[in-house]
Amino acid sequence: MASLSLSSPSSLAGKRLLLGVSAGIAAYKSALLIRLLKQAGCEVRVVMTEGAQAFITPLTLQALSGEPVRTSLLDPEAEAGMGHIELARWADVIVIAPATADLIARLVHGMADDLLSTLCLASEAPRLIAPAMNQAMWRHPASQRNAQQLVQDGWQLIGPAAGEQACGDVGPGRMSEPEEIMEAITRHFAPPVVATAPHVVITAGPTREALDPVRYLSNHSSGKMGYALAAEAAAQGARVTLISGPVSLPTPKGVERIEVETAQQMHQEALRLAPLAALFVGCAAVADYRAANAAEHKLKKTDDSDTLTLTLVKNPDIIADVAALPEEQRPFVVGFAAETQNVERYAQDKLTRKGLDMIVANDVSQQGLGFGSDDNAALIVWRTPQGNEQFAAPPQPKTQLAALIIQRALKQLSLMTPGA
Numbered sequence: 174m175a176s177l178s179l180s181s182p183s184s185l186a187g188k189r190l191l192l193g194v195s196a197g198i199a200a201y202k203s204a205l206l207i208r209l210l211k212q213a214g215c216e217v218r219v220v221m222t223e224g225a226q227a228f229i230t231p232l233t234l235q236a237l238s239g240e241p242v243r244t245s246l247l248d249p250e251a252e253a254g255m256g257h258i259e260l261a262r263w264a265d266v267i268v269i270a271p272a273t274a275d276l277i278a279r280l281v282h283g284m285a286d287d288l289l290s291t292l293c294l295a296s297e298a299p300r301l302i303a304p305a306m307n308q309a310m311w312r313h314p315a316s317q318r319n320a321q322q323l324v325q326d327g328w329q330l331i332g333p334a335a336g337e338q339a340c341g342d343v344g345p346g347r348m349s350e351p352e353e354i355m356e357a358i359t360r361h362f363a364p365p366v367v368a369t370a371p372h373v374v375i376t377a378g379p380t381r382e383a384l385d386p387v388r389y390l391s392n393h394s395s396g397k398m399g400y401a402l403a404a405e406a407a408a409q410g411a412r413v414t415l416i417s418g419p420v421s422l423p424t425p426k427g428v429e430r431i432e433v434e435t436a437q438q439m440h441q442e443a444l445r446l447a448p449l450a451a452l453f454v455g456c457a458a459v460a461d462y463r464a465a466n467a468a469e470h471k472l473k474k475t476d477d478s479d480t481l482t483l484t485l486v487k488n489p490d491i492i493a494d495v496a497a498l499p500e501e502q503r504p505f506v507v508g509f510a511a512e513t514q515n516v517e518r519y520a521q522d523k524l525t526r527k528g529l530d531m532i533v534a535n536d537v538s539q540q541g542l543g544f545g546s547d548d549n550a551a552l553i554v555w556r557t558p559q560g561n562e563q564f565a566a567p568p569q570p571k572t573q574l575a576a577l578i579i580q581r582a583l584k585q586l587s588l589m590t591p592g593a
């Protein structure tokens with residue numbers, strides 16, 4: 174497998190980071206985050222909302238950051254030291270952790286009703302946000318809409334993670350761990366550097382299965398997700414080969430494209446290239462069946478029957494065959510799953526059944542997402558020696574989701590090739 178290296182935390186040295194803390198039980202984790210940031214050499218200034226102070230005291234965060242903590246917009250003494258506009262300009266980056274549903278809603282609407290929201294409006298710095306709330310609140314369409322709007326406004330979402338919550342519920346909405354937030358901030362300043370360009374092979378688009386010389390079986394896959402993944406992997410420095418079914422998309426810059434029509438052709442190319450690759454991503458919507466015998470000449474309508482029976486046979490499962498390659502030839506394998514219900518259960522099941530390392534599952538019954546659309550939401554599940562881990566990525570442009578997927582896959586790959 175090709176070797177990889179990820180950026181080191183030293184890229185944060187000397188960076189000026191404005192940390193916003195709002196009212197969530199996860200606010201206690203902000204204390205640890207500040208320690209990690211200080212250890213990495215960051216200058217940290219903390220702004221707390223009024224509610225945050227019910228969870229953790231400004232004094233604690235002041236002691237850890239080594240700077241006075243700001244809590245009010247209308248504090249003449251603090252304003253005399255560094256006015257809020259000055260503070261907004263000071264920041265190289267704004268990070269909010271934890272971010273409540275209320276704060277997110279206020280940011281989405283451009284409100285400036287406290288110091289933190291005002292700073293966000295006044296600053297042009299890049300911004301990252303780690304939501305934290307009850308799972309039902311996070312799943313609520315209003316929160317999902319708001320999260321999507323934040324992303325469109327240029328915010329980078331960190332998490333939320335799924336799991337047990339302080340209120341006893343289980344589901345998405347937990348604030349990401351401080352280490353994960355650190356990683357996102359570090360990555361922001363120094364995107365992962367690929368030491369030796371790995372070869373990434375991606376299947377994309379639909380396949381076409383001929384019924385006769387003029388007709389075929391196919392599906393609505395646009396290829397957008399696979400092409401976005403290929404563009405992202407190339408942008409990260411990988412050597413990328415895209416095995417593509419028929420789509421009307423331009424080949425992304427720096428990507429080699431191999432055009433195929435049928436599942437069998439895609440299967441052949443995938444098995445030829447996968448043993449040379451570090452990462453294989455099966456994003457194609459491969460037809461599960463093909464005609465047992467495609468007619469040599471155009472099928473004719475007959476007068477003796479109102480029905481026509483086609484006999485179909487199963488196509489090879491491309492990704493399962495790649496995942497079953499012998500260890501020394503086997504790349505890190507990422508699959509996709511389009512589901513209309515029980516997304517999490519089916520994703521876990523498919524991960525195991527096909528022997529994959531990671532799966533990206535999405536709910537195709539959601540309007541405006543998935544097939545043909547520019548946006549997608551996904552549950553990303555990957556294996557670790559300790560068991561499966563997962564991340565629920567909210568609705569966002571496919572290009573942005575592609576970056577998340579490629580970064581996560583390259584990270585897992587680098588963890589599996591120690592010494593890289």
Ligand code: C5P
Nearest residue numbers: 455456457459489490491492508509510
């Ligand atoms: O079984 P299902 O089609 O839901 O699995 C989806 C995943 O398997 C995708 O990653 C898809 O690219 C891959 N697949 C494949 N060959 C098939 C069917 C699906 O590689 N024949």
